[in-house]
Amino acid sequence: MKMKRFAVICKYEGLLFLRDFFGFFFTLVFPTLMLVIFGSIYGNAPISPETELGAMDVSVPAYAVMVIGVTGLMAFPLTLSECKEKKIYKRYDATPAGKRSIILAQILVNFVMTLIGILILLIAGRALYGVKILGSAGAVALSLFISVAALFSMGFLFTAVAPDAKIANVLCYVFYFVMLFLSGATIPDMLFSGAVRTVSKFLPMTYAVDLLQGAFAGEGLLTHRTELLVLSVLTVLFAGVGAVCYKKKDWA
Amino acid sequence: MAETVVEVEGLHLAYRNVQAVQGVTFCVEQGEILAVIGPNGSGKTSTVECVEGLRKPDSGRISVFGKDPFQHRGEVYEKMGVQLQETAYPSKIRVEELCRLFAAFYDRPADWEALLRQMDLENKRKRWVSKLSGGEKQRLSVLLSLMGRPKLMILDELTTGLDPEVRQSMWRSFEAIRDSGVSIILVSHYLDEVEALAGRILFLEDGKQQFLGSKQEFCSYAKERISEKNWDDSDSLEKLYLKLMPKQGGISMDAIG
Known part of the structure; x- marks a missing residue:
């Protein structure tokens, strides 16, 4: 692929992302807003004498998963299904660039925006509440990458199995909001009843929250091998089934 | 031959x-x-x-x-440019941005600034593509089909969707394009x-x-x-x-x- 061409495509896909209020606000602004609101209520003093972690130290990785959820389950799949339904990809296919380079640019832009959203969250957390990352950079990066891969593949799968953009939107919205409240991303899972906790075990975002909270807290990745395994298997499964479904679709 | x-x-x-x-x-x-x-x-x-x-x-x-x-x-x-019967572009993109994007797709892009003038879209360059009229969108589609200096x-x-005068001028343009060997x-x-x-x-x-x-x-x-x-x-x-x-x-x- 010609790198200069790809850079221009990424530039315009980035512009399109920032011009969409939903993606811009919920990826780059809303998580930090949550941090400020809940930080001003709970502060970041150690939760118990046994730990040096405060409420915001635990909440920041959970909010980071919320950012991944916005891009992976809303912004990216909704763009994908809209471009396919409106035949925008078909127009790109009628150029030397083709739809693949556009889709690749859309994935990259959403990934970069996810990282920027998380970075803003971390900087604000550090500046306002002294949020600490006790884990190694490598463990945090790996956990982030696997969580991104799993949730982006899930969004991709929804657009692949849905017959049209409307159904894809419904699937994305329903799963995003259910997972947002039942995975521990916004409401701490220690507050869940037994039944809700059982439901949350079936949601991929729960594993991403547990993994990132562990990585931020400096717990070894081996302690979280279940989460790593579940997210990796789901990534392969979602992406594989999605790709097979897309092969059968009519793009023209 | x-x-x-x-x-x-x-x-x-x-x-x-x-x-x-x-x-x-x-x-x-x-x-x-x-x-x-x-x-x-x-x-x-x-x-x-x-x-x-x-x-x-x-x-x-x-x-x-x-x-x-x-x-x-x-x-x-x-070497081929197409104007599809049914097409759409991203809604939040301006005319000149879409031209720059399409120009980046080709090794030897056409002078799209000149094409904008020839297609009477010069004063619409800052406009959202989604806000163009049907005829303007059609002219933009023709412009984009010419972006790669096609041979076919x-x-x-x-x-x-074009009014009679624009149709006539479009015919003259495509006669000239054909005469150039396209x-x-x-x-x-x-x-x-x-x-x-x-x-x-x-x-x-x-x-x-x-x-x-x-x-x-x-x-x-x-x-x-x-x-x-x-x-x-x-x-x-x-x-x-x-x-x-x-x-x-x-x-x-x-x-x-």
């Missing part, structure tokens, strides 16, 4: 159980305009979408600049457009190729199919075509009165 740019042989395409294209065979020479005509649902767009490499035919052979357009789409599109153009309903496949419902621009005609009906030849030969073909009482020598191509086609149902006043 002119170089053959497009070769299509025994093209077949079906959607589920519907045979959309059945055994279509034609070629396009360098510097020629071939018009593809036929009623709605006759397989015109399906045929050209196979030539564009956007649909994989069930059987048959297609060669564009000596290459299979489905297998070598990227290479073929360096496929124009599916070129002047739909080959054009023109899908059209407007027989005056076909009469003004095309060298040869491919006529499709129910996915089947009914006729391929010059405009004069098409007139003779049409007259053969129409009973003798119904045509006279002064009939234009459009008149003959309309006489050839079965009458379509209209709206009866009984239904709405």
